[in-house]
Amino acid sequence: MNTVVIAQNLEEELVEKVKQTFNGWNIITGKDEEQWGPYIKDAAVIAGWKNAMTPYLQDAHSLKWVQSWSAGVDKHPLDEFKKRDIILTSANGVHAYPISETIFSLMLGWTRKINAYTRHQQSKTWHHAGLSLELHGKTVGLLGAGAIGKETAKIAKAFGMTVKGFRRSGENEEYFDEMYTLDNLLEILPECDYVVITLPLTDETNQLFTSAHFSKMKESSFLVNIGRGEIIDESALTRALQSSEIAGAGLDVFEKEPLPEDSPLWEMENVMITPHTAGSTEHYNNRVIEDIFLKNAESFLDQQLLPVNLVDYDKGY
Incomplete structure (x- = not known):
């Protein structure tokens, strides 16, 4: 049988x-x-x-x-x-809805200081935390234009954001204002307030994001990775966060999982961590x-x- x-x-x-x-x-x-x-x-x-x-x-x-x-x-x-x-x-x-929701929860959590307010609540601290940013009108760079990328782009347009996409073919897609290949990444990164990685892990994307890329990002920019941890040079990311080369990061995936207890990422106030659960639904x-x-x-x-x-x-x- x-x-x-x-x-x-x-x-x-x-x-x-x-x-x-x-x-x-x-x-x-x-x-x-x-x-x-x-x-x-x-x-x-x-x-x-x-x-x-x-x-x-x-x-x-x-x-x-x-x-x-x-x-x-x-x-x-x-x-x-x-x-x-x-x-x-x-x-x-399968993951388009839950992961796009996770992406925006991280972006909004950072932008509206929810991460800071959660810490303040634990210590019963009433503090403004310097809240000032908005998502509306900002530019997001989306690496990957599959189901997750497309749903994320659709939501971004509801916030009035400019959406710059990156995909292997460079072919245009609905809800993306502009589409590029990954060869254009270093050129376009300085224009992005948020950078979101939704790419699969392949030989081409392994260690794609290096110190050279962080050096091109705005000091005020926020990185989200829900693709695979190996797409980013994690040591370079850690250095970029420690030196304020970029403002912050929301991370669901890591080079080694579970994230080791001795990773400095755990202790950083400019990092928001979820345990590879972005697609749970x-x-x-x-x-x-x-x-x-x-x-x-x-x-x-x-x-x-x-x-x-x-x-x-x-x-x-």
Whole structure:
């Protein structure tokens, strides 16, 4: 019997929808290794790939399709998948609403001094904290114009912001005032009051943001990274923050996670930290299953090209 392994704890309603689509297939669900481990060797489809599955891969001779539970696929064994012609689809698009909300919570938290007021509340201190900034009318540079970047740009326009985008193709996109390639980044950074990184981690973006980039940013600028920690040279970022080369940063991702306790970023008053939770949402499982997995499943069962979030191994996303 053909087998689908979904290494997540799903609501019964979603399990039933999967069973209806994969009629007659063996459907295995559950996060724990003892739940999915015995079935990997027979699985034709795996949704919710985990690092712990990699040792099982050598015996997974039936595997044809992997559905990532995250937008980023940099932690997957891409070379092995490519060599074995295993189809990979990402969860890109699931995070557009929660992550764009996180981006603006960080930008607004910084701009309206919510981070300072939270500290003051803990010490029962009544202090103005020098509140003066507004988002309205400012310029934001968005690195990445995928689902997250587009939703962020849409919200930015509601604040009357100028949106400068950066993407591999440089192709124009709705809600962006101007679009550039990453080759133009150093040139445009001095114009940005906020810089937001939503890029995936690839060979091209690894350590993309260096001390040279921080030196081009405004001293008043605020950086947000919800992409991957490795996109930024974290030591250079730390120095830029310590020396007031930039004003502050909102960080959801880091080169090493969890962020080590001895990282100076923890203690900086101009840094706002979230623990890689920007994409968390009450609707996560529903969106992965209904908007991506089941739509692709219909094409998979018909032996057609999968239409949603098919990963290009050469690009890395």
